[in-house]
Each structure stands twice: as C-alpha cells, then as structure tokens.
Amino acid sequence: MGVGVQSHYFSVGSVVTWGRAGVGVVATQSFADPSYGPLGLELMAAGRSAKQALEALVKADVRPEVRQVAMVDSHGVAAVHTGAECTPYAGHILGDGFSVQANLMDNDTIWGAMRDAYVDNENLELPERILAALEAAEAAGGDIRGKQSAALLVVDSKLTANAWSGRLIELRVEDHTEPLVELKRLLRLRRAYDWADRGDEYMAAGRHQESSEAFKRAFELAPELVELRYWWALGLYRSGRRAEAIHELREVCAKEPRWKKLLRLLVNAGRLEPQFYDEVFPQG
Structure with missing residues (x-):
C-alpha cells in the first residue's frame, strides 16, 4: 500500500502521507487536517474499512467542505472525499483499490491523467x-x-512484527526546484541500498557469491556511489574472484583514497586476510 504527493508547499510529506503496515494508508490534503492520518489508521486498525473510517472522520469534522482525504485499507478498499469548497480546480477519481485526487490545480484534467497513468x-x-x-x-x-516538495510512502499490506520493518519506502523531498526528478533519484538510490542490504545479509551468512551479485546489482543501479562499488569488490574477493576484486579496489581507491585507509582498517580488525592489503597495494 502506498501514497505519493507533490505540491507547492514546504515538506508536504510531513502533512499528507500516513501509513501503517497491515492497516492502511491515508492522504490528507487541501486545507489539511493532519489528524485524519493517525485517526484514520486507528479506525482501520480497529476493524473499520477505509470507507467507514473516512465517513466517521468527515462526519466529526467541523469543516469537511474544505478537506480532501483519501484512504486505502489492507483489504484493498479505497475511499475518498473532496469537499465542495476545496480550492479549484479540485477533484478525484476512485478506482479499484486506489484513489487519485488533487486540488489547487491548473485545470480539471489532472486527476484523469493521474488515473490513466496509474x-x-x-x-x-x-x-x-x-x-x-x-x-x-x-x-x-x-x-x-508551481512545485516545491514531494513524498512517497509505501508500507507492507501485511502486519509485521516491528513497525519499522513494515515501512518499505519512506522518501521526502522537502524543498527542490524539481521535486519529482529528485524523488525519482531517491527511489533509485533506495532500490540500490536495498540490494546492498541483501549483500550484507548474504555476506554475514557466508553466501559470498550471492553477496557479490547483490552488491553488483546495487552498484549498477547507482554507479555514482563509490561505496557500492567498494563493497562489490570485497564481495568478489570473498567469492574467490581475487583478480577482479583487486582491479576494482584499485580503481575505487584511486578516485577516493579514504577507501584505501578503510581497507587497512578492515585487515587490522580481522575482517580480511592480512595479506590481502599487500596484494591490492604491493607498494604500500
């Protein structure tokens, strides 16, 4: 389950996007009342559908005519409310398991375009x-x-043992000239670091070939991040591909000498074979 937003408003994600694994997601917009987020999640956690939760909160609101709120519950039921006094152009489309909505728009075709793209x-x-x-x-x-900030929140549709493990993606662009371009870049990096995390898990389990492949995927997604290439190289070394590892490490350390120092520290800490540093840098 997920919710995304872009707006000409500073840090829009801190107001609009709400979600809890195994419960649902909420977007509270227009003259936003942030309480729709936590209260909507509590009602859905207590067993109400997205439609029932939204109806209850709109009924209790003293100014429902200026609110725009959408909810999706863990069963895939979506609900949306656009108050009659939301600043035009404002509107929504309710689809099968999703809602698209917008207010303060340039024209009235925008939520239709969102629906079609989704x-x-x-x-x-x-x-x-x-x-x-x-x-x-x-x-x-x-x-x-115009545009200023954007956010993307995705949570697991199933309950998780820990609240933090159920928040799969949580990205915010607080202030930027091209918020969606930046949000897309951050999502790419998030995907890369997800692969790097898998690489760490495989490495800890002694599954060095799989670790190397995971770090390679991470580096391919974000080739500008030298660190990912570094850990990929160490994965190559641990999987027995020493010549490739040495080549990659020399390339990395030539670009950023700090990684050469880290290699020495890893050897001194017993994380790598003592002779490995000398293989990579025979001149010291």
Missing part, C-alpha cells in the same frame, strides 16, 4: 506506479502555484 502502468511496482501518476499530473498542468 492504470496504464500496472506492470510497474507500486512505488513506480505512484510516481508515474504524479508525473502525469505535472505534465497535465500540475499545481497552479
């Missing part, structure tokens, strides 16, 4: 589908005030 990109994973919908909104005219 539906047409069903082959993508959820974070990328949400981004596609946001990009379609911007291409159709977007926020009449």
